[in-house]
Each structure stands twice: as C-alpha cells, then as structure tokens.
Amino acid sequence: MTAITAPQPHALESIRRARLRRSWKNLLENWRLFSEDKIGLLGLGIIILYALLAAAHPILMNTVWSPKVYDPFIGNDPQVLENPAPPSWRHLLGTDPMGRDVLSQLMFSTRNEFVLGFLAATITVVLATSVGALAAYYGGWLDSLFMRMADLINILPFIALLVVLSAFIKMNLWVLAIVLGILSGFGGNTIIFKAQALTIKVKPYIESAKVAGGNDWHVVFYHIVPNLMPLAFLNMMFTVTGAIFAEAALSFFGLLNVRMSWGIMIYTTQAAGYMLRGLEYWYLILPAGLSITFLCTAFYLIGRALDSVVNPRLRQR
C-alpha cells in the first residue's frame, strides 16, 4: 500500500528525464535540418574559427608573445626598423604604420566584436520579444503606441542616427551596444515578433493556460515568449551582423571612442595613406576588412540556415 501513496522519486525523475530526452531529440532533429544547409555550416565554421582566434589572444600574450612587442595598442618591435613592415615569421601579418603587430590587433579586436554583437543582440531580442508579446496580447492603445514607435524608428537611417548621436554622446563599445540594442529592439523587430505572437495568441494552449488560472503576466512570459524563442534566435544572428557593421562604420568615421577595433584598423590604414598605394600593402588593407565581411557573412548565413529550420515552408523538398 505504501508503495502507491508515497511519492515516488524515481517516477518524477523519469518525467524530467523524458523531457530532457525529448528536448535532446528535438535538438538533434533541428541540427539535422540545420546541417542540411551547407551554407549554414560554412557560417558556423567561420564563427568557430574567429572564436578560437579571440580565445587564443590572451593565451599567446601570456606565453609566446612578449607584451612589449605584441601589445595591440603600444607594442613596438625594436628589430623592425621600417614600419609598416611586410609579413615575416616574427609578424605573420606584418606591422601597421605605427609598428604594432597586425595579427595581434586583429585577434584582440575579435573579442570586442563578439561582445558587442552578442550584447546588442541580447538587448534587442529581450526588448523585441517582450514588447511584441505584450502588444499582441493586450492590443489597443499599447499596440498602436509600440507600432507607431516602430514605424518611426524604421524610417530612420541607422548609421545617420548614430552619426548624430555620437556628436553628443561619448560613444564607447558598451554605449553603442545599448543604443543599437534599444533601437533595433523597438524598431522593425517589434513588428516581426508581434506578428508571430498574434498567431501564438490564438493557439489552444494559451486558452488552457488561462483556464488553468494563469494571469496575464504568466501567459505572456511563460507561454507566449518561450514560443517566440526560435524566431528570436534567428533574429539575433541578423542583429549581430548589424552591430558589427555599425561599430566598424563609426570607427571608420572616427566617431567612436574605442582603442582598437577592426574599423579603427581600416581607419588607421586610410588616415596614414596606405589604402590607395596599391596591393603592395595588402597586409594593411585586407585583414580587417575581410574579417568584418567574413564575420558578418557568417552570422548572416547562420541566420538564413536557421530560417529554414524555424520556417518549414522554406525547406527543400
């Protein structure tokens, strides 16, 4: 008798384990769909490569590279007399016009780009999902307020707005990430998420959650928002692309208060006049520009591949 009435820990365990197994299975299935798209895998490969580069920089600085020579801001190699110097075994990508190692700068900046991209994307997604879900759930004046706001932000040229803002706010990486996150969170993304939330709102499980006694807050944040997550993940990828691009463009204009980034590297090359001296100086011209392009492309490609996972209508077959 006791065996029936007493709570059975292993039964609860098995439910949890079953859930885990289910989500693992889901993950595998999604991975299968994702990996069908070779272009998406290419993007993932590029991102992993850059993540390794970013992770390797502090390790290299602490072991092989002497900080005096390889520091990305103030490094200078006494053995190199003429700067910029072409690639050699000591400096795999040469040195910039001020004698700093290009590869070290490139690797150091990579981490910043990742931090900026993910911070901006996270803020965007958190804002856009909650605002979109709230607007869809409540409708009425809240909906029209947010939608008009999204329209307003949508007509603004992003870069132009950032140029104007940077004239008055001291823009560093964190401020830029927050501004970008807020702008794209309240902008076009809200409209996308609201449209999605509207289709979720009429699903039967929302009804049953309400019947079971869930209040509005519970329904919005425990039932609607989690179901927006696939779309959110997809949109994160596109936001990362936008953030990296915006950072580089502002740095290129010299409007950003950052010590080193890919944009700054291009800015330095151009300001020192090596941009139009022909491909002889490829080690100054190509690495930073190609890195921005590759990383942006990689996130974009992953976004597209995820699109076909999230949106079944796009699948091949």
Add this chain to the structure above:
Amino acid sequence: MWKYILRRSVQIVVTLVLYLAITYFLLDAQPGDMTLQYMNPRFTETQRQALRIRLGLDRPVTERFVMWIGNMLRGELGDSFSESKPVIDIIKERAPRTVFLFLTAALTTFFVGYYLGRLLAWKRGTKSEYIITVFGAVMYSIFTPWFALLMVLLFGYTLKWFPLGKFLNPVIWRGLPLDISANLIFNRLMLTALLVALAMLAVFLLVRRFAPGHTRRILPGVACIAVILAALAWVIYPYAHLAGDILHHLVLPVLTLTLVNFSGTMLLTRTTMLETLREDYIMAARAKGLPEKTVRDRHAARNTMLPVFSNFIIGLPFIFAGGIITETVFSWPGMGLTLLQAATTNDIPLIMGTWLFIGILSLTAHLVADIAYVFIDPRIRYA
C-alpha cells in the same frame, strides 16, 4: 484613392513633426550650448548670459521648438555655425546631388536584385544558385567603406577608368561663362531624367488603358525613343561635355551602392518566389501547358513583386545610410557628407536641416510606395 493620399499625407506630417521633436529634444538635452562652443572662451559669465538671452536660449525648450517649426515653414533654418551660410542655401545646393545619386542607385539596386532573385529561385539547387547566393551574402554584409575604397583602388587608381572622387573635374570647368554653374548643369540633368520618367509613365498608363496586354511589346520601344530623344537634346546643348563629366563621376558611386545593396532584394525575391512557386495557380498555369518562361515571368514573378517591393521601400533608409558612407569615401559633396561634417563639428542648425531633409526623403518614399502598390497589385484598392 485621393482620400487615402490625403489621410496618408496628414499621417506623414504628424510623423515628421514627432521625428523632428525627438531629435530636437535629444540635441537640446546635451550639456553645453553654442555660447560655450563657438564663442571666445574669455567671455565672462554675465556676457554669456546676455548672449543666451539674445539668442533665446533662456526660453523653455518646447517654446524654442515651436519657434523652430514656425521658421522652418517660412523656409528659414538658421545659419550654419561651421560654414557661416544659411542652412537652407547649403541644402538647396547639395540636396539635388544626393537625390540624384540615391535615386539612380535605388533603381539599379531594385532591378538588379529583382532579376537575379527571380533567376535564383528558378535555378534552385544548381551550382550557379549556390555561387550567386554566397556572393550575394558576402556583398550583403561586406564592410561598405572598405569595399568602396577597394573599388576606388581598382577602378580609379589601377585601371584609371573612373575618377578617384569628387563630382566634377575642375580642369574642364575652368574659364566658363559665369552663369554656367555645376548646379545648373546638374539640375538640368535631373530635369531630363524626370521628363523621361514622366513620359514613360504616361505612355505606360495610356497603353494599359487602351491596349492592355501589349505593354510588354510597346514599352521597351518607347523607353528607347525617350532616351534617344533626351540624348539628342543634350548633344545639341553646348555644355554637354560638362554633363558627361558629372555622369562620369557618378558611375563609380552608383556601382558601389548597387553592388552593396542589391543582394538584400535578391535574396528576398528568391525566398518569396520559392513560396509563390508552391501556390496552386502555378500548377494550374503549368497544367494549362504554358511555356515555362511565361509561368515564371507572368505568374510567379508578378506575385512575388509586392512583398519584395514593400521590403525594398522599407529598406530605402538603409540605402541612404550606405549613401552617407559612399559619399564620404568618394567625397561626393551631398547631404550625407554634410551630415557627417555637421555632426563632427557639433553644428546644430545644419544637423537639424540635414535631418529634416532625410526625414522628408524617407517619408516621401513611403508615400510614393503606397501609391505605387495600386499599379503593381490590382487587388489593392484604397477606399
């Protein structure tokens, strides 16, 4: 239809005022004002206060904003701090250059993207689709300033096909009569383009009204005739070589902007077209035994047009943002470059003026798009 346009225009005015208000208050919320920035630092506090009162800076910000709006409606935007010229003159001088660059680039972007996207959806699964998609994705996210510089390096510096920057070659323009200015030639160029476009639109409407179904046969011929006529008119004009000079300078920026922007339209066209191809009416069209080309161009592509077009219009500000970068790299003296200069010198009247221009440009684009929907999609009727 007219009622709809009227209602949209009212909405646009409200949006514009809101948009200007936000910018104005944001700029005003920054610490310091022009008495600190552009005046002699040895001014005493009392002198500064007197100046503030004379300039009206002591009044509440809402009152100043209303005054600014009033002045704007009378066409007075104040004097630029950094250039000591009325802002309205600067805008009048430079806006046509930006509009021309922007419109040319937007048109080429749309058509290149649309045609390539159509092709891509049709060639699904082939090697060329794969290559064009990757190329498109790379161009979509390529770092624009860097790419523009590479274009200059390749076409301007190495091949020497196009000039390195600026929008005219001063050597050719020396020793001209005083009444021939760059802007005069430029405005005439714009006028020609506008007339050609209007003529084509009129012919299109007439053909659609009186001989529907023949648009595809008649329109290309009419376009050729209009372009040839315009070219003839310019050849007779004695300063045609000056116009040629400006156009020569225009090629590289437009090429860059097109290459950077076309892929957004292209990839969207592909996705939309793939969805359209699953519709029943495509199967019906094929079952009728229509040639594949007809199915593609008249059944699938026409229905793809609407979402692509609306997305393109929403993306117009981004093309303009790309225009800022392009104008900077090519030293094209338009509004984008002006905005950047105004922002770096904290020139508030010029920033507000440029900003007003950008707002009007993108809002007008939206209005034009809404009206153009009616022509693209006959199912839409504005009541």
